[in-house]
Amino acid sequence: MKKLKIGFFIVMAACVVVGGLGTSASAVEPIRIGLVSPVSGNYADHGMLERIGMEMALEEYGGEILGRPVTLITADSETNPDAAARRARRLIEVDGVKFMMGGVSSSVATAVGAVAEEKGALYFATNGNSDTVTGEHARHHVFRAGRSMAMLVRGGAKYVADNLGKKWFFITHDYSWGHSGTRWARNMLDVVGAKEVGEIKVPLGTRDFSSQLLQVRNSGADVLVITCAGFDNVALMKQLAEYRIYDKMNVWYTLMEYVDMWPLDPKERQPYCSVEVSWDETPEMIAFSEKVHKKYPAAASPVIDNGSYNGWLAMKLLLEGIKKAGTDDVEKVICAMEGLELKDTKRKNPAKIRAFDHQVMSDVVLVKANPKATDTRIWNVMDVIPAESVARTKAENPVDVSCK
Amino acid sequence: MDIILILSLILNGLALGMVYAAVAVGFSLVLGVSGVINFCHGVMYAFGAYFFWLLKDSIGFWPSVLVTPILVAAIGLVIERVLVRRVYGLDPLFGLLITLGFSIALEELIRMIFGPAAHNVNAPSFANGVIIWGDFIYSQYRIFIALFGAVMVGGTWLLIDKTNFGAIVKAGMFDSEMVGALGHNLPKLRAVIFVLGAALAGLSGILAAPIWSVKSGMGTAILMPSFLIVLMGGLGSIPGTIIGALIVGLSTSLATLVIPRFVDIIPYLLLGIIIYIWPRGLFGEQNITD
Numbered sequence: 306m307k308k309l310k311i312g313f314f315i316v317m318a319a320c321v322v323v324g325g326l327g328t329s330a331s332a333v334e335p336i337r338i339g340l341v342s343p344v345s346g347n348y349a350d351h352g353m354l355e356r357i358g359m360e361m362a363l364e365e366y367g368g369e370i371l372g373r374p375v376t377l378i379t380a381d382s383e384t385n386p387d388a389a390a391r392r393a394r395r396l397i398e399v400d401g402v403k404f405m406m407g408g409v410s411s412s413v414a415t416a417v418g419a420v421a422e423e424k425g426a427l428y429f430a431t432n433g434n435s436d437t438v439t440g441e442h443a444r445h446h447v448f449r450a451g452r453s454m455a456m457l458v459r460g461g462a463k464y465v466a467d468n469l470g471k472k473w474f475f476i477t478h479d480y481s482w483g484h485s486g487t488r489w490a491r492n493m494l495d496v497v498g499a500k501e502v503g504e505i506k507v508p509l510g511t512r513d514f515s516s517q518l519l520q521v522r523n524s525g526a527d528v529l530v531i532t533c534a535g536f537d538n539v540a541l542m543k544q545l546a547e548y549r550i551y552d553k554m555n556v557w558y559t560l561m562e563y564v565d566m567w568p569l570d571p572k573e574r575q576p577y578c579s580v581e582v583s584w585d586e587t588p589e590m591i592a593f594s595e596k597v598h599k600k601y602p603a604a605a606s607p608v609i610d611n612g613s614y615n616g617w618l619a620m621k622l623l624l625e626g627i628k629k630a631g632t633d634d635v636e637k638v639i640c641a642m643e644g645l646e647l648k649d650t651k652r653k654n655p656a657k658i659r660a661f662d663h664q665v666m667s668d669v670v671l672v673k674a675n676p677k678a679t680d681t682r683i684w685n686v687m688d689v690i691p692a693e694s695v696a697r698t699k700a701e702n703p704v705d706v707s708c709k
Numbered sequence: 710m711d712i713i714l715i716l717s718l719i720l721n722g723l724a725l726g727m728v729y730a731a732v733a734v735g736f737s738l739v740l741g742v743s744g745v746i747n748f749c750h751g752v753m754y755a756f757g758a759y760f761f762w763l764l765k766d767s768i769g770f771w772p773s774v775l776v777t778p779i780l781v782a783a784i785g786l787v788i789e790r791v792l793v794r795r796v797y798g799l800d801p802l803f804g805l806l807i808t809l810g811f812s813i814a815l816e817e818l819i820r821m822i823f824g825p826a827a828h829n830v831n832a833p834s835f836a837n838g839v840i841i842w843g844d845f846i847y848s849q850y851r852i853f854i855a856l857f858g859a860v861m862v863g864g865t866w867l868l869i870d871k872t873n874f875g876a877i878v879k880a881g882m883f884d885s886e887m888v889g890a891l892g893h894n895l896p897k898l899r900a901v902i903f904v905l906g907a908a909l910a911g912l913s914g915i916l917a918a919p920i921w922s923v924k925s926g927m928g929t930a931i932l933m934p935s936f937l938i939v940l941m942g943g944l945g946s947i948p949g950t951i952i953g954a955l956i957v958g959l960s961t962s963l964a965t966l967v968i969p970r971f972v973d974i975i976p977y978l979l980l981g982i983i984i985y986i987w988p989r990g991l992f993g994e995q996n997i998t999d
């Protein structure tokens with residue numbers, strides 16, 4: 306009986322010790338990051354790519370920051386601002402998320418940004434490129450990793466006007482990002498001495514562009530300036546070749562995604578494009594691209610593209626911001642991120658977060674598609690343009706969302 | 710206004726309409742004859758495009774055009790045997806829900822098997838050029854698929870409206886007991902119709918692949934235009950489907966001249982007007998949904 310009692314106390318003691326250990330282990334609360342990213346819809350591929358980039362960045366930190374594990378919680382934005390805002394609200398209120406990132410579409414980024422501001426969370430828009438995200442909708446709680454359309458259009462407009470032609474026809478994806486691209490190209494008309502000869506706005510979800518392209522052919526333009534992305538754009542590029550648009554004029558995309566051009570037949574790849582990143586712009590980027598492809602061979606893009614790179618960049622900057630702040634207090638992290646510079650960008654220049662509009666400053670690239678390529682070199686890099694030379698200045702973008 | 714441009718847009722609208730008709734005819738067939746709103750039609754169309762993409766380089770264009778619909782028909786047979794046969798004669802809502810749910814699952818399956826990326830399919834070499842006549846230009850492939858679509862739709866119409874087979878299956882829709890009592894194996898005939906609808910969807914997927922490319926989610930994207938065309942033409946009416954498809958093709962093509970940003974609303978607007986005037990659609994007759 307005595308032995309039994311001793312045994313009972315030993316077991317009880319063990320339970321207390323183990324329980325205590327358990328308590329101390331669970332005391333290390335994970336840092337939860339909500340990924341509001343498209344899993345379905347026109348931009349589902351781009352969503353997957355940005356999440357790959359984020360996971361690659363987190364892996365570099367061993368999956369933790371400040372000695373705390375980082376948990377990623379994905380919520381499907383459906384490329385729909387209402388759905389994304391709902392999911393963002395749930396992430397904050399139910400899942401206890403303080404940090405969010407993702408959002409391929411600018412309208413989604415704007416909607417999620419508003420929720421973040423209201424709820425006091427930090428939101429890092431990864432791939433929305435509309436100027437409004439860090440322009441008229443700039444918010445204290447919102448950062449943006451993707452290049453703004455101002456940067457992308459300014460990076461290419463002069464070359465296009467000087468070398469490709471001065472009569473421009475616009476095809477615009479009919480939502481905030483598309484408008485932003487055409488608005489900036491229009492702003493550049495006087496600057497580069499070009500003139501507009503027409504515009505067609507195409508609704509999101511358009512698969513057949515035949516009627517629009519018949520009009521483009523008859524427009525007398527010598528450059529077709531396109532701001533269109535996603536599956537719509539894959540179909541559009543096929544039809545540009547089908548309707549022999551390249552025989553009549555040059556085509557310039559204000560922003561091209563690698564994943565949109567990659568599936569095409571080589572002869573259908575002919576436009577000039579502004580891109581956020583090219584996988585072959587530096588040896589470091591090539592090595593990184595190979596590493597990502599090895600880890601995610603089934604990804605929609607066989608190389609690093611805008612989406613995966615910006616996902617990686619945003620996650621790195623956020624983790625560096627948390628590290629610099631030494632806490633997960635949102636306000637302190639926001640202030641720590643302002644002015645933060647990241648040297649390891651795999652690019653020619655470092656990336657830096659501007660304090661006044663929370664825009665990440667990273668290079669813009671101008672490329673020309675290569676219709677002869679049968680491997681991943683589907684375009685040739687023509688120029689790498691430093692962000693500072695093309696981004697809107699404080700005078701042009703008079704907002705101030707910085708920590709006072 | 711440039712007359713050449715308007716003529717080009719009219720021709721484009723007609724060709725586009727025939728492509729839509731080819732896509733919608735299988736949907737119309739199953740709905741009109743079996744009374745099932747088959748939302749698996751879109752995913753059958755996607756299977757057609759994917760199988761064609763897989764086969765065309767190894768066995769060639771025409772053999773792929775032959776084999777692909779057979780493969781899609783086989784999938785259609787499985788769906789009919791496992792799911793759809795349970796909802797014949799019931800409220801059409803049951804068929805709609807069961808096929809919608811299954812089509813979502815199949816879309817995910819396509820994504821898992823073939824990956825999320827888009828795939829390229831080139832037009833066959835015999836129709837890979839353009840017809841250029843002054844300022845007029847038109848794609849040979851679109852003319853080819855418009856003609857091919859016309860043959861598909863015409864063949865289906867002949868089968869349903871001009872053969873004993875079609876008459877029996879249609880009769881079964883109104884009085885299945887009487888048709889059974891007359892010695893006809895109605896479940897078998899309905900299975901044939903469903904499989905034929907799947908094959909037509911697969912065939913239209915082949916036709917559309919070179920112009921719209923191949924990608925997961927393509928089935929969902931085509932479903933609503935197909936449904937809209939069928940409603941416009943009248944449930945189950947093949948001539949109605951053709952007219953509905955031509956209206957959609959022509960209106961969207963010409964609307965790009967005037968209100969390009971609202972071009973995708975035009976068919977819905979027209980549907981509203983048509984349904985307001987003719988509640989059963991343009992060629993609608995009394996059917997199982999009444």
